[in-house]
Amino acid sequence: MEQFLQQLINGLAVGGIYALIALGYTMVYGVLKLINFAHGDLFTYGGYLGLTLLTSFALQGHLGTFGAIAILTAMVMGLVGIMGVVLERAAYRPLRESPRLSAVVSALGASIFLQNTLMLIYGARFQVYPEGLLPQVAVSLFGLQVPLIRILVVLASVVMMTALYLFVQKTKVGTAVRAAAIDQGAARLMGIDVNKVVSLVFLIGPALGGAAGLLVGLYYGQVNFTMGWIYGMKAFTAAILGGIGNIPGAMVGGLLLGVIEALGAAYISIAWKDAIAFCVLILILIVRPTGLLGERVAEKV
Amino acid sequence: MNGRLVVAILAAVALLAAAPFALDAYWLDVLNSVGLYALLALSLNVILGDAGLFNMGQAAFYAVGAYTTAILSTQLHLPVLWTMPLAGLAAALFAAVVARPVIHLRGDYLLIVTIGMGEIVRIALVNDVFGLTGGANGIFGIPRPVVFGYKIRKPAEFFYLIWAFVLLTVFLFDRLEQSRFGRALTYLREDPVAAEGSGINTVRYKLAAFVLGAAWAGMTGTLYAAKMTIISPESFSFWESVVLFLIVILGGAGSIPGVILGAVLVVALPEAFRGFATARMAVFGLVMMVMMIFRTQGLLPLRRPRFRERDLARAEVTRAEVPRAEAAK
Numbered sequence: 001m002e003q004f005l006q007q008l009i010n011g012l013a014v015g016g017i018y019a020l021i022a023l024g025y026t027m028v029y030g031v032l033k034l035i036n037f038a039h040g041d042l043f044t045y046g047g048y049l050g051l052t053l054l055t056s057f058a059l060q061g062h063l064g065t066f067g068a069i070a071i072l073t074a075m076v077m078g079l080v081g082i083m084g085v086v087l088e089r090a091a092y093r094p095l096r097e098s099p100r101l102s103a104v105v106s107a108l109g110a111s112i113f114l115q116n117t118l119m120l121i122y123g124a125r126f127q128v129y130p131e132g133l134l135p136q137v138a139v140s141l142f143g144l145q146v147p148l149i150r151i152l153v154v155l156a157s158v159v160m161m162t163a164l165y166l167f168v169q170k171t172k173v174g175t176a177v178r179a180a181a182i183d184q185g186a187a188r189l190m191g192i193d194v195n196k197v198v199s200l201v202f203l204i205g206p207a208l209g210g211a212a213g214l215l216v217g218l219y220y221g222q223v224n225f226t227m228g229w230i231y232g233m234k235a236f237t238a239a240i241l242g243g244i245g246n247i248p249g250a251m252v253g254g255l256l257l258g259v260i261e262a263l264g265a266a267y268i269s270i271a272w273k274d275a276i277a278f279c280v281l282i283l284i285l286i287v288r289p290t291g292l293l294g295e296r297v298a299e300k301v
Numbered sequence: 302m303n304g305r306l307v308v309a310i311l312a313a314v315a316l317l318a319a320a321p322f323a324l325d326a327y328w329l330d331v332l333n334s335v336g337l338y339a340l341l342a343l344s345l346n347v348i349l350g351d352a353g354l355f356n357m358g359q360a361a362f363y364a365v366g367a368y369t370t371a372i373l374s375t376q377l378h379l380p381v382l383w384t385m386p387l388a389g390l391a392a393a394l395f396a397a398v399v400a401r402p403v404i405h406l407r408g409d410y411l412l413i414v415t416i417g418m419g420e421i422v423r424i425a426l427v428n429d430v431f432g433l434t435g436g437a438n439g440i441f442g443i444p445r446p447v448v449f450g451y452k453i454r455k456p457a458e459f460f461y462l463i464w465a466f467v468l469l470t471v472f473l474f475d476r477l478e479q480s481r482f483g484r485a486l487t488y489l490r491e492d493p494v495a496a497e498g499s500g501i502n503t504v505r506y507k508l509a510a511f512v513l514g515a516a517w518a519g520m521t522g523t524l525y526a527a528k529m530t531i532i533s534p535e536s537f538s539f540w541e542s543v544v545l546f547l548i549v550i551l552g553g554a555g556s557i558p559g560v561i562l563g564a565v566l567v568v569a570l571p572e573a574f575r576g577f578a579t580a581r582m583a584v585f586g587l588v589m590m591v592m593m594i595f596r597t598q599g600l601l602p603l604r605r606p607r608f609r610e611r612d613l614a615r616a617e618v619t620r621a622e623v624p625r626a627e628a629a630k
Contacts, residue, residue: 091590094594095594099597101355102597105593106594109593112543113586115586120579271427278418279417285410
C-alpha cells in the first residue's frame with residue numbers, strides 16, 4: 001500500500017509536468033488544428049535556459065531560494081514564450097493556407113532544428129543543475145515521507161493550470177481564444193483579431209512548456225537536449241487521452257498518464273515504461289479518438 | 302518510353318557499373334549507404350508519396366526485416382539471401398497487423414501512431430523480446446551472403462548487390478505507378494472521398510500500399526544485416542524514420558528520381574563536407590522548414606500528364622484522318 005501511494009504521488013508529479021506541456025499542444029491544436037511538433041523542444045529550451053540563467057546571474061545568492069525560483073520561472077516563461085511566438089511567425093504562419101502535410105513537415109523541421117541547435121550550443125552531454133538548490137527535506141504526508149520537491153512540482157503545475165483555466169474561461173481575451181478555436185471565420189466577423197489570438201496561444205503554450213522544462217531540471221537535477229522528444233510524445237499522448245483541443249482534458253490526461261506510467265513501471269516492468277505510454281496512445285486513438293473529455297467530433301475525412 | 306530517357310537510364314547504369322573501378326573503398330561504402338537509404342526511401346515513397354499516408358515508423362519494418370534475417374541465419378543457419386523473401390514477408394505481416402486498426406486515422410494522427418509503433422518495436426528489441434533479439438547489444442555474426450557460390454565480402458561486391466536491387470526496385474515501382482493499382486493510389490491521395498465514390502476500396506488500397514512498402518523495407522533490412530554482419534536496436538531509432546521521411550519530402554513525394562536524388566543529398570552530402578557532420582541535423586531541420594514555405598513539391602517533383610491544346614488538336618487531326626483512310630481503302 002505504501003509503495004502504491006508513493007508511486008501515486010510520483011506519478012502525479014510527473015503527470016503534472018506532462019499536463020503543463022500537453023496544454024501547449026492542445027491550445028495550438030484547438031486554434032490551428034496543427035500538431036506543433038516543436039513544442040517538446042521549446043520545453044527543453046526551458047530547462048536549458050533555466051540552468052543558464054541560474055548559474056550566470058547567481059540568483060540564489062541575491063534573492064534566497066524561493067525568490068530566485070520565482071524570478072527564474074518568470075524569466076524562463078517569458079523567454080520561451082517569445083520563442084514560441086517567433087516560431088509561429090517563421091514556420092507556421094506562411095503555411096496557414098497550405099495543405100496539412102506542409103505544416104506538419106515544417107513543424108517537424110522546426111523540432112529537428114531547435115533540438116540540434118541546442119546540441120550545437122551546449123554540447124551533446126547531460127547538463128547538471130547545481131546541487132543543493134532546494135532543501136533536501138521530506139514532508140510527512142498521510143504517514144508517508146514525500147520529498148519536498150515532489151510536492152512543489154505538483155503544486156506549481158496545479159497553480160499554473162488553474163490560472164490558465166480561469167484565464168480562458170473568465171476573461172474577455174480568453175473568450176476570444178475559445179471563439180477562434182470553434183470557428184475562425186465567425187470569430188473574425190465578431191471583430192476578433194485571429195492572428196493576435198494565434199500569437200497569444202503561441203505565447204502561453206510555450207511559456208507553460210518552458211516552465212515544465214525548468215521543473216524537470218529542478219526535479220531530476222539534469223537536462224538533456226533530446227529530452228523534449230520523449231516528453232513531447234508523452235505530453236501529446238496526454239493531450240489525446242484527455243481529448244485534444246480541450247484544456248481541462250489536457251490536465252486530466254497528463255495527470256492520468258503520469259499515474260498510469262508510474263504504476264506500470266512499478267508493477268509491470270520499468271524497462272517497458274516508455275512503451276506503456278505509447279500503447280496508451282495507440283489504444284486511445286483506436287478506441288476513442290475524441291479522448292476522455294473530448295466532445296469535439298473527430299474529423300474522419 | 303522516349304529515346305532520351307532510355308539514354309539517361311543506360312548512362313546511369315554504365316556509370317554505376319564503372320563506379321567500383323574509379324572510387325576507393327571509403328566512397329564505395331558511402332555509395333552503399335546511399336543505395337540502402339534509396340531503397341528504404343523508395344519503400345516509404347509507396348506509402349507516403351503514392352498513397353499519401355504519413356508513416357513515420359518505417360524504421361520498424363526495416364528492423365523487422367533485418368532481425369528476421371539475423372535470427373534465421375544465425376539460429377537456423379539459412380543462407381542470408383534466402384531469408385530475404387522471408388524478411389519481406391515478416392515485415393509485411395507485421396505491417397498488416399499493426400496498420401489495420403489505425404489505417405483510417407487522418408494524416409497527423411497516423412503520423413503520431415506510427416511514431417509510437419516504431420518506438421514500441423525499438424523498446425521491444427532492447428528488452429530482448431522472446432529472448433531472440435539479443436537485447437541492447439543486438440545480434441552479431443550474421444554470415445556473408447553467397448551469390449552463385451561466390452561469397453560477397455568487399456564493399457565493391459556489396460555495391461553491385463545493393464545497386465542491382467535498387468535498379469530492380471526502381472523498375473518495379475515505376476511499373477507499379479503506371480498500373481491500375483498506382484493510379485488508384487494517386488486518386489485516393491488526391492481526393493479520398495471521390496475515390497471511394499468511384500468504387501475504390503480506400504481502406505484496402507491504403508493497407509496494400511502500407512504492406513508493400515513495409516515488405517520492401519524488410520527486404521532492405523536483409524541487405525543491411527548482411528552488409529553489417531551485426532545489428533542492434535540503435536540502428537532502427539526514430540531518427541532513421543525521420544531521415545527517410547526527409548529524403549522523400551526533400552526529393553519530391555511520389556517521384557522516383559526525386560527520392561533517389563534526396564537519398565544522395567541527405568546521405569552523401571554530409572560525407573563530402575566533414576565539418577558539416579555535427580550540424581547536419583540542424584541544417585536538415587532548417588531545410589525542411591524553408592522547403593515547405595518555398596518549394597513544397599520537392600526538388601524533383603512528380604511530373605503529371607497535363608492537358609495541352611496541342612494534344613486536342615492532334616486528336617482532332619487523327620479523328621479526321623481515320624475515316625479518310627478507310628474511304629481510301
